[in-house]
Amino acid sequence: MQVAFTVNGRPATVDAPPNTFLVHAIREHLHLTGTHVGCDTAQCGACTVHMNGRAVKSCNILVGQAAGAQITTIEGVAQPDGTMHPMQAAFKECHGLQCGFCTPGMVMSAIDLCTHHPRSSESEIRELLDGNLCRCTGYQNIVKAVQMGGEAMASGTPVKTTATA
Amino acid sequence: MGASDFSNLPHIGEALRRKEDYRFLTGAGNYTDDITLANQSHAVFVRSPHAHAVIKSVDTAEALKMPGVVGIFSGKDIEGKMGGLPCGWLINNPDGTPMKEPMHPILAINKVRYVGDHVAMVVAETVEQAKNAAEAVVVDYDVLPAVVSVADAAKKASGVTLHDEAPDNQCYKWTLGDKAAVDAVFATAAHVTKLDLVNNRLIPNPIEPRVAIGSYSRGTDDYTLYVSNQNPHVERLLMTAFVLGLPEHKVRVIAPDVGGGFGSKIFLYAEDVCLTWAAKQLNRNIKWTAERSECFLSDAHGRDHVSHAEMALDKDGKFLAMRVHTDANLGAYLSTFSTAVPTILYATLLAGQYTTPQIYVEVDAWFTNTAPVDAYRGAGRPEATYLLERLVSRCAWKMNLGQDEIRKRNFITTFPYQTPVALQYDTGDFHACMDKARVLADVDGYAQRKSASEAAGKLRGMGYSSYIEACGIAPSNIAGALGARAGLFECGEIRVHPTGSVTVFTGSHSHGQGHETTFAQVVAARLGIPVDNVDVVHGDTGRVPFGMGTYGSRSISVGGAAIMKALDKIETKAKKIAAHLMEASDADIEFANGEFTVKGTDKKIPFGQVALTAYVPHNYPLDKLEPGLNETAFYDPTNFTFPGGTYICEVEVDKQTGEVRVDRFTAVDDFGTIINPMIVEGQVHGGLVQGIGQALLENCVYDNETGQLLTGSFMDYAMPRAADFPQFKLDTVCTPCTHNPLGTKGCGEAGAIGSPPAVINAVLDALAPLGVKDFDMPASASRVWEAMQKGSGSAARDSQPQEPSLSASTQGRPVP
Numbered sequence: 010m011q012v013a014f015t016v017n018g019r020p021a022t023v024d025a026p027p028n029t030f031l032v033h034a035i036r037e038h039l040h041l042t043g044t045h046v047g048c049d050t051a052q053c054g055a056c057t058v059h060m061n062g063r064a065v066k067s068c069n070i071l072v073g074q075a076a077g078a079q080i081t082t083i084e085g086v087a088q089p090d091g092t093m094h095p096m097q098a099a100f101k102e103c104h105g106l107q108c109g110f111c112t113p114g115m116v117m118s119a120i121d122l123c124t125h126h127p128r129s130s131e132s133e134i135r136e137l138l139d140g141n142l143c144r145c146t147g148y149q150n151i152v153k154a155v156q157m158g159g160e161a162m163a164s165g166t167p168v169k170t171t172a173t174a
Numbered sequence: 175m176g177a178s179d180f181s182n183l184p185h186i187g188e189a190l191r192r193k194e195d196y197r198f199l200t201g202a203g204n205y206t207d208d209i210t211l212a213n214q215s216h217a218v219f220v221r222s223p224h225a226h227a228v229i230k231s232v233d234t235a236e237a238l239k240m241p242g243v244v245g246i247f248s249g250k251d252i253e254g255k256m257g258g259l260p261c262g263w264l265i266n267n268p269d270g271t272p273m274k275e276p277m278h279p280i281l282a283i284n285k286v287r288y289v290g291d292h293v294a295m296v297v298a299e300t301v302e303q304a305k306n307a308a309e310a311v312v313v314d315y316d317v318l319p320a321v322v323s324v325a326d327a328a329k330k331a332s333g334v335t336l337h338d339e340a341p342d343n344q345c346y347k348w349t350l351g352d353k354a355a356v357d358a359v360f361a362t363a364a365h366v367t368k369l370d371l372v373n374n375r376l377i378p379n380p381i382e383p384r385v386a387i388g389s390y391s392r393g394t395d396d397y398t399l400y401v402s403n404q405n406p407h408v409e410r411l412l413m414t415a416f417v418l419g420l421p422e423h424k425v426r427v428i429a430p431d432v433g434g435g436f437g438s439k440i441f442l443y444a445e446d447v448c449l450t451w452a453a454k455q456l457n458r459n460i461k462w463t464a465e466r467s468e469c470f471l472s473d474a475h476g477r478d479h480v481s482h483a484e485m486a487l488d489k490d491g492k493f494l495a496m497r498v499h500t501d502a503n504l505g506a507y508l509s510t511f512s513t514a515v516p517t518i519l520y521a522t523l524l525a526g527q528y529t530t531p532q533i534y535v536e537v538d539a540w541f542t543n544t545a546p547v548d549a550y551r552g553a554g555r556p557e558a559t560y561l562l563e564r565l566v567s568r569c570a571w572k573m574n575l576g577q578d579e580i581r582k583r584n585f586i587t588t589f590p591y592q593t594p595v596a597l598q599y600d601t602g603d604f605h606a607c608m609d610k611a612r613v614l615a616d617v618d619g620y621a622q623r624k625s626a627s628e629a630a631g632k633l634r635g636m637g638y639s640s641y642i643e644a645c646g647i648a649p650s651n652i653a654g655a656l657g658a659r660a661g662l663f664e665c666g667e668i669r670v671h672p673t674g675s676v677t678v679f680t681g682s683h684s685h686g687q688g689h690e691t692t693f694a695q696v697v698a699a700r701l702g703i704p705v706d707n708v709d710v711v712h713g714d715t716g717r718v719p720f721g722m723g724t725y726g727s728r729s730i731s732v733g734g735a736a737i738m739k740a741l742d743k744i745e746t747k748a749k750k751i752a753a754h755l756m757e758a759s760d761a762d763i764e765f766a767n768g769e770f771t772v773k774g775t776d777k778k779i780p781f782g783q784v785a786l787t788a789y790v791p792h793n794y795p796l797d798k799l800e801p802g803l804n805e806t807a808f809y810d811p812t813n814f815t816f817p818g819g820t821y822i823c824e825v826e827v828d829k830q831t832g833e834v835r836v837d838r839f840t841a842v843d844d845f846g847t848i849i850n851p852m853i854v855e856g857q858v859h860g861g862l863v864q865g866i867g868q869a870l871l872e873n874c875v876y877d878n879e880t881g882q883l884l885t886g887s888f889m890d891y892a893m894p895r896a897a898d899f900p901q902f903k904l905d906t907v908c909t910p911c912t913h914n915p916l917g918t919k920g921c922g923e924a925g926a927i928g929s930p931p932a933v934i935n936a937v938l939d940a941l942a943p944l945g946v947k948d949f950d951m952p953a954s955a956s957r958v959w960e961a962m963q964k965g966s967g968s969a970a971r972d973s974q975p976q977e978p979s980l981s982a983s984t985q986g987r988p989v990p
């Protein structure tokens with residue numbers, strides 16, 4: 010079946026069997042490999058993308074359900090010149106990632122979280138990250154990153170950055 | 175350059191943000207599953223649904239006719255054509271006979287031995303087609319009874335034999351120490367404390383599943399294996415030399431960005447070999463991506479020990495002797511380093527931070543109808559630390575001493591220190607870690623917090639753990655004498671480019687550890703050039719000269735030391751070039767901050783000019799010196815490194831539900847020199863959560879009768895989530911390692927090693943008023959609640975006989 014939607018601001022059409030999940034359409038048909046598959050069963054959150062402005066687990070959505078939708082993947086979060094979104098910058102600044110595999114889903118969830126629950130407390134952020142698993146960071150610096158990135162999003166001021174190696 | 179000079183260089187100790195982050199944060203990482211090759215097909219494995227069965231037949235006739243099928247292979251296709259997966263560590267029995275080492279075929283031959291065992295590989299044009307065809311493969315099984323827990327294996331209760339080579343299912347017995355001397359001490363000791371415990375089985379679960387692409391070029395007869403793996407050179411060595419009999423120069427292994435390993439991606443797996451071999455048979459590139467359920471079933475698991483331990487003490491609480499018996503579950507086959515984990519990497523750590531003069535350890539290792547068990551973050555050292563630190567706290571409680579006091583009375587204070595279990599600690603300051611941890615944990619305020627908890631209807635407990643680990647494995651010759659079948663050095667190459675930038679090639683592999691940043695800091699610091707001018711290449715046998723890979727917290731101490739040695743060579747040669755340019759003698763050249771100077775003069779030239787001269791050698795001593803500035807070094811350590819520290823955990827237990835909440839966790843570690851404190855903290859965070867996860871949440875459970883994996887998904891296996899933890903309090907103490915040029919000790923596993931006993935000691939401390947004296951991990955709400963109901967009933971543990979007992983085992987049994 011042919012499914013048309015908008016991905017990262019550009020129209021896209023996918024010709025895929027109806028039982029294709031959105032994540033496979035994104036990875037295998039559109040070759041946007043930043044969205045990852047960690048479990049296939051909507052438990053780890055590595056496949057999180059935005060659909061019509063809300064975070065969804067793309068391993069649990071059939072491609073047909075996305076017809077006409079506005080999809081944003083991790084590739085569409087930074088500015089066109091490559092400047093990172095405040096949440097991406099905060100993850101880097103706070104060392105909120107190690108192996109990087111859960112990171113795209115974590116960032117997409119974090120942006121959604123801070124958009125819809127701005128200035129959440131640490132414990133609220135921990136609860137709201139329930140849908141995303143990370144095996145490397147112990148979540149310590151992810152929580153700090155979400156706080157910092159959320160503050161930057163709410164205030165419109167960029168994340169203060171430290172020197173990079 | 176010595177370690178103290180090194181630690182004073184610019185960038186050393188600086189929390190620079192990571193080079194690798196931009197690509198990971200923008201979706202530009204390059205993980206194995208992101209790679210698509212031309213002419214690529216897809217593999218799906220037919221796996222055994224039975225824990226133990228005879229394969230009567232595998233019928234692929236119908237499956238081969240299915241749409242898109244390219245080929246199907248089963249045991250009969252590989253039998254006699256290749257070897258089995260090798261085990262990298264030989265353990266001998268006390269009588270000198272070798273361990274039992276049955277064949278580990280890459281596709282099951284005649285028999286399956288665990289649920290998830292590989293029976294056939296189906297290759298088709300798409301994953302969907304391969305899955306459909308896999309369902310059409312008809313396997314006729316004759317189901318056999320299964321043996322699952324080490325308790326059953328040890329008791330031979332089932333009368334079941336997995337491998338003909340090991341009729342009683344025992345792989346080996348192994349001992350360390352002087353039994354007679356230990357027994358003699360116990361006979362006269364003022365106090366003896368005993369403990370039975372289970373170190374629960376874990377499933378590593380990196381978030382990136384295992385993935386591999388086998389690729390073959392008929393034009394050149396070359397193979398390339400892309401694989402999510404922690405040590406590509408070892409993967410190639412084992413696969414070519416032991417399984418496929420291929421020359422190494424015809425096989426390239428690439429481990430690109432890898433989404434976490436934690437040990438589970440050290441090993442050579444059947445899938446990797448199968449894909450590589452079949453790529454030539456089918457003349458196709460073949461990709462396989464594990465589903466999460468396959469990770470649960472077939473990634474090597476961790477831990478799974480059942481132990482009995484005893485400590486003899488004098489009247490003042492000084493440890494006199496310890497004896498330990500451990501039954502270790504190796505699973506159905508020997509995974510790559512499985513045999514070393516419950517022996518060399520375990521028993522040698524049982525002295526811990528203490529002066530215990532005599533230790534005797536006995537290990538029985540068993541085959542069972544479960545997935546292979548191998549190294550998982552810490553590998554043997556968490557098992558040793560959990561046993562020792564539980565035992566030490568129990569000694570404290572029995573003797574009415576504080577958990578800190580009993581530790582301080584027994585700490586080693588002089589170095590180097592030779593333990594009775596083979597290791598020689600080079601340095602450490604255990605009192606400093608303890609003192610710092612107590613301050614950071616606000617132990618003085620504990621009584622007040624406990625009262626507040628009580629007022630709120632909660633039980634509060636505090637637990638200590640003072641761990642030591644042996645990292646930076648290891649001197650190759652000593653490891654070889656202990657049974658290692660591989661070297662344990664590391665290789666580094668420094669390629670200085672004509673314009674002065676540098677590419678570093680390292681045999682270490684980064685799968686989250688941030689080597690691209692840390693190693694660049696090391697090189698930039700030594701050469702006095704901007705960190706931006708240094709890039710690090712790893713994970714490709716086609717680009718890196720050689721490597722032993724990343725595990726055992728060895729990367730900076732062994733891989734980094736190899737880079738330091740290569741830098742020494744670079745500096746030596748560059749000084750000769752500088753001497754020529756400045757018309758001085760080699761001996762008068764000094765190098766600092768990126769400049770070569772002539773002693774006692776104001777003559778100087780920058781590093782970049784020397785680099786350019788090396789490649790444009792117009793004014794150059796060509797009669798004495800080769801052009802170019804590119805050096806390779808191999809570094810073989812002279813000893814292990816010994817990170818250590820003290821962890822203090824405070825928990826609150828809900829009296830109504832048994833729910834345990836970690837309220838505070840304090841970790842003070844001694845990692846020696848720290849190059850990037852931000853990265854080190856991150857490593858500790860991750861380790862702590864895996865360790866606390868083991869203590870509170872995670873538990874791999876097989877059905878004890880059928881051998882079915884009951885915790886086979888993220889719904890059944892409790893992975894730690896963000897809300898399960900508070901922010902941790904971390905600090906460090908620094909006694910630099912004395913025998914490597916950086917003074918580093920390694921930090922990747924500490925958290926997972928030190929934390930489980932701190933948590934369980936805290937839980938036991940909290941539950942003490944209810945008479946609960948013993949508890950096996952994980953302290954999930956239902957298990958804690960159950961223990962609270964039984965209360966003093968379990969206090970009978972202390973009256974158990976001295977002989978090793980397996981009665982404590984809950985391993986392999988469903989949680990009631």
